[in-house]
Amino acid sequence: MYTGRVVFGDMDEVVFGQPAAEAVAAQLDRLHLSRAFLMVSGTLNRNTDEIDKIRKRLGRRYVGSFDAMPAHTPREAVVAAAEQARAAGADIIVTVGGGSITDGAKAVQLCLANDVRIASDIDGIRAVNGVAPVMNAPKVRQISVPTTIAGGEFSAIAGVTNTRTRVKEMLRHELVIARAAILDPAITIHTPEWLWLSTGIRAVDHCVEGLCSREAHPYADAHALKGLSMLAQGLPRVKANAGDLDARLECQIGAWLSMGPLAAGVPMGASHGIGYVLGAMHDVPHGYTSCVMLPAVLRWNKSANAKRQELVSAAMGQPGRDAGDVLDDFIRALGMPRSLQDIRIGPESFDRIAEQAMATPWVPRNPRKIDNPGQVREILVLAA
Template sequence: MYKGRVVFGAMDEVVFGTAAAEAVVAQMNRLGTTRAFLMVSGTLNRETDEIEKIRKALGPRCVGTFDAMRPHTPREGVIAACEQARAADADLIVTVGGGSITDGAKAVQICLANDVRSVEDIDRVRAHKGVAPPINPPVVRQVSVPTTIAGGEFSAIAGVTNERTKVKEMLRHDLVMPRAAILDPALTVHTPEWLFLSTGIRAVDHCVEGLCSREAHPYADAQAIKGLSMLAEGLPRVKADARDLDARMDCQLGTWLSMGPLSSGVPMGASHGIGYVLGAVYDVPHGYTSCVMLPSVLRWNKSADAGRQALVAAAMGQPGKDAGDVLEAFIRGLGMPCSLQDVRIGPEHFDRIAEQAMGTPWVPRNPRKIDSPAQVREILLLAA
């Protein structure tokens, strides 16, 4: 018998197929907000006219732009953006960019609501062992226009890196989930190929770890299977033709579906847990962490979840094949890194990675039970 609880998140709408500038204005009208603070990709802001299109469409309702968030969302970037948004008296944050910017704005929401004004103050609001402290709910909310496809805009969790300890920490509150996500494939054409495709593997990772979880349920399965199928078909089409907007839209919709498990209470596993450490400590892009870890995690887990892994291979159009092999071939076909060596992580680092991964929220909920860093090290050796 299944047992679980599906909580529908605080997102009101997902808008797809409408130009971002038009959709952002419509969201402000719907929400009754008048002072939009933009948190955006520096590259998009400086090298394209995409952000200017949004500013022009908003007119005087745009009260500021922050474009200096670095990868992995360091605490320093969160505080800098928060101070700028506070000074602008913003009543809505609009993000245009990748996951680091999306997560940064979620963290800013919490910081604004809880008078967080310094890097050290973030200790007051961050989660400990996945559990958030009692905090004031966000009042200034967020609308997100993603340009990568890792799916963070569909979650109520922000990952923020403490650069002093080299640990990626979690900030969470139900209301940090954006009020709306706007999926405009034309904006993603500016995203570097490696970034779009690797974050696509991050979305694949959401589907796969959701399907293979001990806590999976039919509601999450339905979304993960369809999302995985769309990503498995769409990502090679984007690789073949960067201007194929239909393929990009399929990937964006697949990414939305990929977040079904996580947003309905199904935990991720060791690929995500180890990935947190690779990103925070070794600055590996979070899409790459999934590329190098997911096939090996599946191989290590297979003795515990072979039946669930069969769903993965079938959703990717290769029923009966080994899911780890199917995924590795898929990742190689996209030209992505496939081993820790490919991202310059050698065995001398494995003990540290294994120790820190045990402290993440996901490794303890891996489908094959992980009791010690020695077992994480076994996975790392498979991925070496």
């Protein structure tokens, strides 16, 4: 008998296929808000007119912006953004950019609500062993315009890097999920190909680890199967023609669906857990961690969930093939890195990576039980 719990997050709307500037303004109208603080991609802000379009459309409702969020969302940048949003008197944060910016705004919401003013104060709001401390709920929420497809805007979890320890820490609160997500494929034209495709594999990773979890259930499966099918079709189309807006939107909707398992309480596994460590310790982009680790994790897990892995191959249009091989071929065809060597991580780092991975929320819930760092090291060797 299935058992589980599906929690519907506090997101009001997902708007897709509409221009970002118009959709953002409409959300402020809907929510009766008047002081929008933008957290945006520095590249978009400096090299395109996309952010200016939003500023102009908001008019007097625009009160400031922050465009200096580095990859992996370091604590110091979160605090700097929070100070600017506080000084501006923001009543809504609008993000335009990738996952680090989206996660940054989630953390900023908690900083504003809990008077976090220096990096070390984040100790008081970070989750420990996946459990968040008691804290004030955010009152300043977020509207998200993602330019990549890792799907973080659909999650109430943020990853923030402690630069002192080089560990990515979890922040979570049910209200940090965006109030609205705006999926505008046109604004993503500026996203570099490697970033679009690799974050697409991150979304594939959500689908695959959700499907292969020992805690999977039909509601989550429905999202993951459709999302995986859309991503498997859409990503090669964008690779072939960067201007194909229909394919880009297909990828965006696939990424949205990929977050269904997490939203429905299905945990991720070792690919995500090891990926947390590779990002924080070695500054590997999130998408690349999934490109490198996911096929290896599938192969290591196959003795425990071969039947579930058959769903992965079928959803990707290759029923009957080994899922690890299907993912390996798919990622290679997109031109993404496929080994730890490709991202310049050698065996001398494996023991430390394995130790830290054991402390992540996902490795202990991997479908094939992982009891010790030596087993994580086995996966790393498969990915070498």
